[in-house]
Every structure is written in C-alpha cells, then in structure tokens.
Amino acid sequence: MTTAPGHLAVIDMQRVFAEPDSPWATPRFAEAATGVRRLLPAFGERVTFTRFVAPEKPTGAWRAYYDQWPFALQPADAPLWELTDEFAARARHLVDAPTFGKWTPELAERVGPTGRLVLAGVSTDCCVLSTALAAADAGVEVLVVSDACAGVDDESHAKALHVMDLYRPLIRVVTVAEAVGETS
Numbered sequence: 001m002t003t004a005p006g007h008l009a010v011i012d013m014q015r016v017f018a019e020p021d022s023p024w025a026t027p028r029f030a031e032a033a034t035g036v037r038r039l040l041p042a043f044g045e046r047v048t049f050t051r052f053v054a055p056e057k058p059t060g061a062w063r064a065y066y067d068q069w070p071f072a073l074q075p076a077d078a079p080l081w082e083l084t085d086e087f088a089a090r091a092r093h094l095v096d097a098p099t100f101g102k103w104t105p106e107l108a109e110r111v112g113p114t115g116r117l118v119l120a121g122v123s124t125d126c127c128v129l130s131t132a133l134a135a136a137d138a139g140v141e142v143l144v145v146s147d148a149c150a151g152v153d154d155e156s157h158a159k160a161l162h163v164m165d166l167y168r169p170l171i172r173v174v175t176v177a178e179a180v181g182e183t184s
Contacts, residue, residue, distance in 0.1 A: 006143065007111045008043040010036055011102055011121030011128050012052045013087045016072070016080040023071060026122045028150035028157070033086070035148025035176050036120050040090065042180040043118070048110050049091040052127060053081050055098040062098075101130035108138065116141045118179055120148035125160035136170040143172050145179050 013033060017026045026032070040047060053076040058066045066073050074080060076096060083091055095106045111117050117135045119128050119142060128149050132142045144164050151157030165173045 006043075006046070006116030006118045006141075008039055008047045008118045008120065009102065009107060009111075009131065010040075010047065010049045010087065011119060011131060011149075012050055012123075013083055013121050014051055014080070015082050015084060016052075017122045018084050022080070023069065026150045026152065028154070029122060032120065032122055032148055032150035033084070035145060036087070038176045039118070039120055039145065039148055039179060045092070046110075047090075048093045048095055048107055049083060049087060050095045050097065050102040050107070050121070050127075050131075051076075051081055051083065052100070053096045053098055099130070100127045101134045102127060103131050103134035103138065108135075108140075111135070111140055113139070116143065118143045118145060120145045122150050123156075124149040124151040125156040126152070129160050129164060132164050132171050133167075136167055141172075142170065143174050143179055145176055146173050147175050148179075 013036060016022050016024050018029045019025060054073050082088060095102060095104055097104055117140050119132055121128060128144060132144055135142050146161050151160055161173050164171045
C-alpha cells in the first residue's frame with residue numbers, strides 16, 4: 001500500500017460521542033469510524049489520536065459551558081472520555097486537551113512546521129473545525145476527510161465542511177480515497 005502524505009489526527013473518537021444515550025452522541029459516529037479505519041493503514045506511525053477532556057476547574061466562558069453540561073465535569077480518566085475500544089487499542093500517540101481545538105504544541109511537533117495535517121473524527125462542526133482553523137493559521141496544509149468525520153447532525157456537518165472548504169488552499173475537504181491516494 002502506498003503511504004499517504006502527511007500526519008493523520010483522529011479527533012475525539014471517544015465514548016461520550018459514540019454512545020447513543022450520551023448527551024453528546026454524534027449520530028453518524030459509526031460512519032466516521034469506518035472512514036477512520038480506512039485511513040489508518042495508509043499513515044502507519046504518523047497518527048495521533050486526541051481526546052477532549054474537561055478541565056479540573058473551568059475558567060472564563062468555560063464556566064458557563066459546563067453550567068450547561070455539568071455531566072461532563074469528570075476527571076480525564078473517567079469512562080466517558082475514553083477512546084472507543086477499537087481506537088484505544090490503536091492509539092500509540094495520544095493528545096488530551098480541555099479545548100475544542102486540538103492544534104496543541106504536541107500535535108504541532110508531530111506534524112512539523114511544513115507538514116500536512118489530515119483530519120478525521122468528531123465532531124466536524126466543533127473540534128474538527130477548531131483544529132483545522134488553528135492549524136491553517138499556523139501555516140500547515142490541512143486536509144479534512146469528509147467521509148471520516150461526523151457532525152452533531154447532517155446539516156451541521158455539511159455546513160462545517162462548506163465553511164472549511166472556503167479556506168482553500170489552506171484547508172481542503174477531501175474523501176478517504178483522495179486522502180490516501182494523493183502523492184503530492
């Protein structure tokens with residue numbers, strides 16, 4: 001198999017977004033997971049998984065956010081923050097962040113200053129979007145894999161993809177086939 005260029009960041013494929021009874025359930029999580037599974041072999045060791053985790057003590061506007069979502073104020077080792085079983089077993093590199101955006105110094109170091117960041121995961125309209133914009137602002141080429149992402153609903157997913165595609169050439173929306181088949 002040809003190795004895909006860039007570094008794959010798999011955003012927040014966690015129980016809190018996967019489990020149907022979760023307040024944060026992402027309806028098409030399973031479809032995004034299928035796309036992620038298709039991407040993983042092409043990136044080998046160049047994969048970072050991320051997790052959204054609650055801060056120990058919310059500050060600023062995050063206080064109002066957690067007032068709205070008090071169930072989420074749990075420590076980083078709580079079951080809701082775990083990656084789903086299939087991805088936990090594959091997560092050799094893991095970045096935790098108490099923010100929507102996962103463009104952290106750790107992820108930036110793994111991608112490199114002139115690298116390409118390939119994004120998949122959930123949710124398209126929140127953490128994927130926030131990560132894509134921050135990485136693009138840092139000068140990194142970003143590919144968002146549409147069929148390996150899922151939003152809070154289909155309309156929000158489509159709108160987020162549309163907005164990110166407006167950032168061309170900094171951010172490009174592609175399919176799994178395009179992401180693994182590109183040679184440049």
